[in-house]
Amino acid sequence: MNVIRNDFKTWKRFVKEGVLDESRIQKRIAASWHRCKKADVNPYLEKGPKVMPADHLERQAEKHALFLAASSPHAEKMKTAMREMEMMVLLIDADGVVHSVNGHPRTIHEANRINFLKGACWTETAVGTNAIGTALYTNEPVMIHGSEHYSLASHQWSCSAAPIRYE
Incomplete structure (x- = not known):
């Protein structure tokens, strides 16, 4: 390559x-x-400008319920490995909205500083x-x-x- x-x-x-x-x-x-x-x-x-309020994120999760139900167990299985490697695994819907963030606490903390967190739009x-x-x-x-x-x-x-x- x-x-x-x-x-x-x-x-x-x-x-x-x-x-x-x-x-x-x-x-x-x-x-x-x-x-x-x-x-x-x-x-x-210096940070993502769009983070959904909790009520909007709930409606967004309902819209993508099938995807979240099917993918959540797989993301959960990756959580331990992501922590050990100081990484994160996220579930983001087809609209670019973050629904879950798992991984190493320090990495998640750094991501939060740029609004890379649950409810953020990362298109x-x-x-x-x-x-x-x-x-x-x-x-x-x-x-x-x-x-x-x-x-x-x-x-x-x-x-x-x-x-x-x-x-």
């Missing part, structure tokens, strides 16, 4: 000048950055290029590392997401 290394300079030049050397970044990331720029996503976000239009939003957009598994994220809030994170579809 040919891995293309993105660095902070590539991101900084793109958000400031709109110039992107596409040989320095994966095509999927470049396409997402262009979508984010077109949607006027703020690349300087590309909300927070820019990120594993969740980009996986939902492309309908493919995605890994996003460091400054491949569009918004500063996620630059310290490495994230993976895979859409689960029922057809």
Whole structure:
């Protein structure tokens, strides 16, 4: 697999000048950055701007009840391993809303600092290029590392997401 290394300079030049050397970044990331720029996503976000109030999250959970019932036992099985690896496992619905967060307490605490928590919306239009939003957009598994994220809030994170579809 040919891995293309993105660095902070590539991101900084793109958000400031709109110039992107596409040989320095994966095509999927470049396409997402262009979508984010077109949607006027703020690349300087320090935290996710959208967190649902509890009553809205309850209605959202009802809307996605089948998915949550089917996936929750699998996320629960991963909880211990995630704690040991100092990682998190989350369940996010097709609208990009976080329904559960399990894993290492320190990692969860750090995620909470950027509003990456239950009720948060983590789509590309909300927070820019990120594993969740980009996986939902492309309908493919995605890994996003460091400054491949569009918004500063996620630059310290490495994230993976895979859409689960029922057809």
